[in-house]
Amino acid sequence: MFNINDSAKERTYDAIVIGSGISGGWAAKELCEKGLKTLVLERGRNVQHLKDYPTTNMMPWEFPHRGQVPLAVTEENPVVSRCYAFREDAMHFFVKDKEHPYEQEKPFDWIRGYQVGGKSLLWARQTQRWSDFDFEGPARDGFAVDWPIRYKDIAPWYSYVEKFAGIAGNKDGLPNLPDGEFLPALPLNDVENYFKDFVGKNYKDRHVIFGRCAHLTEPQEIHLQQNRAQCQNRVLCQRGCPFGGYFSSNASTLPWAAKTGNMTLQPDSVVQEIIFDEKLNKASGVRVTDANTKAVTEYYAKVIFVNAAALNTNLLLLNSTSQRFPNGLGNDSGVLGKYVAFHNYRARISAACNDFKDVFTEGRRPSSAYLPRFRNVYKQETDFLRGYAAGFSAGRGSRRDTSGLGQGLKDQLLKKGELGGWHVGSHMMGETIPKESNTVSLDGSKKDAWGMPLLKVNIAYDDNDEKMVKDFHEQMTEMYTKAGFTDIKVTDSKQAPGLDIHEMGGVRMGHDPKTSMLNKWNQLHACSNVFVTDGACMTSTATQNPSLTYMALAARAVDYAVAEMKKGNI
Amino acid sequence: MPINRRTAIRQLFIISAGAAILPACVNNTKTSAQTFSNLPVTADEQALLEEMASSIIPTTDTPGAKEVGAHLFALRMVNDCYKQQDREKFLSGLRGFAGQVKQEQGKPFAECTAAEKEALLRKAGDKKNGEETAYFFSTFKRLTIQAYTSSEYYLTKVDVYKLVPGKFISSVKV
Ligand SMILES: Cc1cc2nc3c(=O)[nH]c(=O)nc-3n(C[C@H](O)[C@H](O)[C@H](O)COP(=O)(O)OP(=O)(O)OC[C@H]3O[C@@H](n4cnc5c(N)ncnc54)[C@H](O)[C@@H]3O)c2cc1C
Ligand code: SF4
Numbered sequence: 001m002f003n004i005n006d007s008a009k010e011r012t013y014d015a016i017v018i019g020s021g022i023s024g025g026w027a028a029k030e031l032c033e034k035g036l037k038t039l040v041l042e043r044g045r046n047v048q049h050l051k052d053y054p055t056t057n058m059m060p061w062e063f064p065h066r067g068q069v070p071l072a073v074t075e076e077n078p079v080v081s082r083c084y085a086f087r088e089d090a091m092h093f094f095v096k097d098k099e100h101p102y103e104q105e106k107p108f109d110w111i112r113g114y115q116v117g118g119k120s121l122l123w124a125r126q127t128q129r130w131s132d133f134d135f136e137g138p139a140r141d142g143f144a145v146d147w148p149i150r151y152k153d154i155a156p157w158y159s160y161v162e163k164f165a166g167i168a169g170n171k172d173g174l175p176n177l178p179d180g181e182f183l184p185a186l187p188l189n190d191v192e193n194y195f196k197d198f199v200g201k202n203y204k205d206r207h208v209i210f211g212r213c214a215h216l217t218e219p220q221e222i223h224l225q226q227n228r229a230q231c232q233n234r235v236l237c238q239r240g241c242p243f244g245g246y247f248s249s250n251a252s253t254l255p256w257a258a259k260t261g262n263m264t265l266q267p268d269s270v271v272q273e274i275i276f277d278e279k280l281n282k283a284s285g286v287r288v289t290d291a292n293t294k295a296v297t298e299y300y301a302k303v304i305f306v307n308a309a310a311l312n313t314n315l316l317l318l319n320s321t322s323q324r325f326p327n328g329l330g331n332d333s334g335v336l337g338k339y340v341a342f343h344n345y346r347a348r349i350s351a352a353c354n355d356f357k358d359v360f361t362e363g364r365r366p367s368s369a370y371l372p373r374f375r376n377v378y379k380q381e382t383d384f385l386r387g388y389a390a391g392f393s394a395g396r397g398s399r400r401d402t403s404g405l406g407q408g409l410k411d412q413l414l415k416k417g418e419l420g421g422w423h424v425g426s427h428m429m430g431e432t433i434p435k436e437s438n439t440v441s442l443d444g445s446k447k448d449a450w451g452m453p454l455l456k457v458n459i460a461y462d463d464n465d466e467k468m469v470k471d472f473h474e475q476m477t478e479m480y481t482k483a484g485f486t487d488i489k490v491t492d493s494k495q496a497p498g499l500d501i502h503e504m505g506g507v508r509m510g511h512d513p514k515t516s517m518l519n520k521w522n523q524l525h526a527c528s529n530v531f532v533t534d535g536a537c538m539t540s541t542a543t544q545n546p547s548l549t550y551m552a553l554a555a556r557a558v559d560y561a562v563a564e565m566k567k568g569n570i
Numbered sequence: 571m572p573i574n575r576r577t578a579i580r581q582l583f584i585i586s587a588g589a590a591i592l593p594a595c596v597n598n599t600k601t602s603a604q605t606f607s608n609l610p611v612t613a614d615e616q617a618l619l620e621e622m623a624s625s626i627i628p629t630t631d632t633p634g635a636k637e638v639g640a641h642l643f644a645l646r647m648v649n650d651c652y653k654q655q656d657r658e659k660f661l662s663g664l665r666g667f668a669g670q671v672k673q674e675q676g677k678p679f680a681e682c683t684a685a686e687k688e689a690l691l692r693k694a695g696d697k698k699n700g701e702e703t704a705y706f707f708s709t710f711k712r713l714t715i716q717a718y719t720s721s722e723y724y725l726t727k728v729d730v731y732k733l734v735p736g737k738f739i740s741s742v743k744v
Contacts, residue, residue: 060731061722070650187740232734363738402715405691406684410627410634413719414728419744 008300013039013264016286016301018271018316021118023534023550024307025249025257026161030558031305032262039264039299040257041288043308043450044114046267047093047121049250053240055089063088082499083111085122090238093121103443105458107496110311110503116267117250118309119501120547122238125214125246125366127167127548128389129158129178133377134542137431141376141385144339144434145510147539148520151178157552165247165551166223168367169212177209177372177544183217185210186233189361191353191394191422192369198483205377206479208392211370214247214548226252235364246366268292270450274304274329274530276322282529283329289450303529303561303570307554310535314340314440314506315455317517317532330524333514336507340438341541343500344388344430344465346493347472351485353394353422360396360419368393371426373543375471384467388430389543390476396422424485428472431543432497433464434505459497502546504538522557529570533557604642606649609657611664616641618668621680623714625687635714638721644713656709663706667694670703 014036017027024040031038046052060066067088074081077097086094095112102110113119132151139146155178162181169182188196188210196208215231216223228244228251237246244251257263268291275298277284285300306313314337320329328336368391375387398417402409438460442453473490480488497503510516513525522537524530533554535546564570603613611619623635623644635641648660671679671690679687693699694707718724725731 057733059722059733060720060725065647065651066716066720068647068651071653072650186738189740232736233738234734236733358744359741360744361738361740362742363735365738365740405626405688406628407630409715410630413627413715413724414632417729 008298011298012285012300013037014301015039015303015305016041016299017305017307018286019043019118019307019309019312019534020116020249020254020265020267021113021307021309021534022120022123022249022547023309023554024118024305025120025253026551026554027305027307027531027533027558028257028263028265029253030555031562032257032260034558034562035260035262036303036562037262037264038257039266039301040254041269041271041286041299042116042118042265042267043270043291044116044118044267045291046265047115047117047240047250049240049244049248049255050242053242054092056236056239056242058089058239079109080111082109082495083501085124085238087238089236090122093238100448101454103446103454103456105456106460108457108459109496109498110455110457111498111501112309112312116254116265117248120248121240121250123248123547124545125237126370126545127162127165127169127212127214128370128372128544129180130154130542130544130549131176131178133176133373134540134544137386137542138540141380143385144540145508145512145515148509148511148516153520154549154552154556157556158548161548161551161555163220164222165214165252165548166216166219166228167212167548168210168215168217170210172207172209174207174209174372176377180212182212183215183220185212186215186217186365186367188369189394190356190359191424192392194353194356195392195394195424195483196369199371199479202482203374203479206371206374208369208371211367211391213367215366216243216245226256228252231366233364233366235366237366270452271308271316272296272450272452273320274306274316276320276324276329276527278322278324281324281527283527291450294450302565303531305554305558305561306530306532306536307534310503310506310538311340311440311455311457313532313534313536315442315452317507318440318442319453325526330507330517330526330530332526333516335436335515336517337440338436338438338506339434339508339539340440340459340503340505341432341434341538342459342497342504343502343541343543344432344461344468345428345500346465346495347428347430347469347490348425348493349473349476349480349488349490350423350425351480351489352487353424353485355484356422373431375475382467382471384464384471385433386431386464386468387543388428388468388472390426390428390472392424392426394422394424396420424480426476428469429500429543429545430465430468430472431541433462434508434540435462438505440506457498459503461497502535502541504535504541504546507532507536508539509537510539521560522553523561528564529561531557531561604645606645608654609645609649609661611645611661615664615668616645618671618679619645619664619710621687622691622710623717625684625691626711626714627718633723635718638718638723640714640717640721643717644710647713647716648709656705659702660706660709663700663702663704664710666700666703667706670694670699 020042138144231245318328371390373387619641623640627635
């Protein structure tokens with residue numbers, strides 16, 4: 001006879017991780033290594049390293065549209081089509097708008113990857129540490145709430161995740177961008193080096209460095225143990241790398257967690273809500289809808305890590321209501337879904353460099369140069385708060401005269417291209433200020449095909465962002481002009497928030513349960529066995545690409561959670 | 571438009587003659603017309619496009635546009651990736667061009683001399699002689715060049731594409 005108790009036992013684990021992307025992969029690895037039987041629930045399909053990278057070894061001519069996305073797809077999916085990486089070779093790793101609708105109360109491009117590995121397959125692998133100039137931002141400048149941690153709390157965990165993930169970089173010795181555990185950096189080219197020297201000499205506190213990135217430039221023993229090999233500079237990473245040359249959950253943390261024998265990875269499992277046990281005053285498990293059959297099953301565990309990526313984590317908590325928490329799990333303060341922020345990527349600048357005609361570069365390189373934030377670092381000095389970091393890259397293309405026809409044109413195409421001049425360019429990565437009015441919430445009636453309420457997004461730029469765009473244009477134009485670059489062009493894409501793919505907040509960390517959701521260990525103030533260690537936890541956004549910080553926070557939180565479990569506190 | 575039998579036979583002849591002088595390995599041209607769901611091009615028009623591609627990048631002792639199937643690539647791109655209004659402009663531009671050929675030469679494009687073909691194409695590219703035809707021609711030429719320079723032949727024999735390029739060298743003397 002069917003015994004409900006036995007079946008429940010089979011569905012009980014020590015830990016549950018919701019989401020298998022960058023942060024969930026780390027939570028899973030850490031929990032499994034510490035001996036916890038861990039269930040990883042992932043709403044998307046399985047993607048196994050190597051096996052499920054269908055385009056990885058395809059030649060350019062094998063793509064029917066040479067990389068371009070057919071019109072029928074872009075018309076049906078206008079949001080995801082705006083992402084630069086949504087191309088013929090990687091579109092299968094992105095969520096299609098049509099399949100997973102949401103409500104834009106204001107324009108917001110929500111770029112998602114629903115599969116084992118999440119967006120870790122697609123990311124651009126830029127990994128810069130935060131410093132205290134970032135953690136102290138809200139307290140110094142009087143916005144959001146004070147971060148409950150400082151650099152010293154996270155520094156050892158940055159080192160811990162960097163060693164395992166493999167980060168290439170230089171020890172640059174900059175107080176606002178602390179050094180880490182680096183594999184050798186890749187070289188800058190001559191024009192980039194020129195600009196680096198120029199900026200270094202002419203501006204106090206402005207620096208151009210090699211952008212630190214999650215690539216194995218010189219694999220160490222720990223990476224070989226993950227069966228990952230040296231990055232071969234293919235720069236086709238978004239297809240999945242046959243060498244495991246860059247960090248992804250699929251190549252790194254998930255197989256490592258599997259090797260312990262403690263992980264059960266269950267794809268096609270849409271977590272609907274976290275179940276709160278009113279008697280135990282704790283979460284007891286999760287309710288899951290099978291993505292294919294739509295069957296609903298409950299799973300139980302002592303501790304739950306929420307890593308569905310920032311906005312989906314908000315959605316999940318908002319949808320986890322109980323008598324105790326009628327407004328979403330842990331939401332005594334009412335701040336759940338508020339103070340969402342992102343990065344301002346609107347501004348760009350490009351120019352020509354007329355020198356260095358006698359040199360060019362060979363091969364490809366998976367990162368370029370980076371200017372850490374230089375505005376308002378040591379003190380407030382502009383009419384806007386915070387500042388922006390910038391990318392910098394220089395390249396030289398080759399040209400062919402294609403004006404002719406017939407034999408003349410063919411001769412042009414068959415001969416070696418003529419080297420063109422150098423082009424330089426930068427893009428802005430601005431900090432935005434988390435505001436109460438930037439929110440996500442649940443639609444009261446509309447649901448998706450799996451019964452989840454649709455997420456309503458109400459997020460916009462503000463005056464601070466406008467001023468920052470202007471300042472980026474001015475400052476970069478000045479630096480470019482002084483450096484002797486010509487033909488300078490600045491643009492403001494006016495792109496909607498979200499396309500930066502660095503959405504953060506809504507479940508912020510803080511000292512005070514009255515004004516924040518999570519304590520300094522990423523633990524819900526009001527539900528001690530639930531931890532949120534993805535972008536939802538971020539109190540402010542700084543200017544750095546955020547994923548390295550999610551990794552460090554996830555590893556740190558697991559360490560704390562397991563210690564607390566041992567003490568019997570969880 | 572019904573397929574003109576004589577033209578079809580002639581096309582067949584030209585194609586097989588082309589095949590005879592070319593190494594089999596680079597000849598991936600299909601002889602029969604294909605259907606494009608968003609672009610109602612006739613077999614005659616496809617044959618004309620193939621001839622045009624061949625005039626844009628001719629076959630010599632090395633493969634040209636024909637051997638890489640450039641016109642089919644161009645049609646696929648217009649069919650799959652272009653907006654309806656651009657597809658329509660492309661098609662009416664193409665038809666305008668076919669009309670010009672008939673009017674000026676009184677014989678099919680394929681039967682023109684190389685010099686006549688070049689003159690026709692140059693004229694087609696000139697906006698003064700019709701905006702739609704100029705749009706059609708510049709689009710088709712660009713796609714023909716793209717087909718050629720991204721073909722297996724080109725990327726393995728001319729400008730070799732390496733999936734694994736190896737070391738990045740930051741400074742190489744010109
Ligand atoms: C093109 C691109 C470039 C980027 N470049 C960079 C960069 O250079 N540097 C950087 O730091 N960041 C970059 N990012 C952002 C980076 O990818 C994300 O910050 C990171 O992946 C977030 O990790 P995560 O674990 O929170 O979410 P994800 O990696 O997105 O994983 C979340 C997972 O949770 C699953 N999930 C969601 N809801 C549920 C549910 N209800 N039940 C079960 N599972 C669920 C999803 O399917 C997904 O697999 C980039 C992103 C993209 C797309
Ligand atoms: S750049 Fe490195 S990591 Fe990316 S695909 Fe190439 S080899 Fe792999």
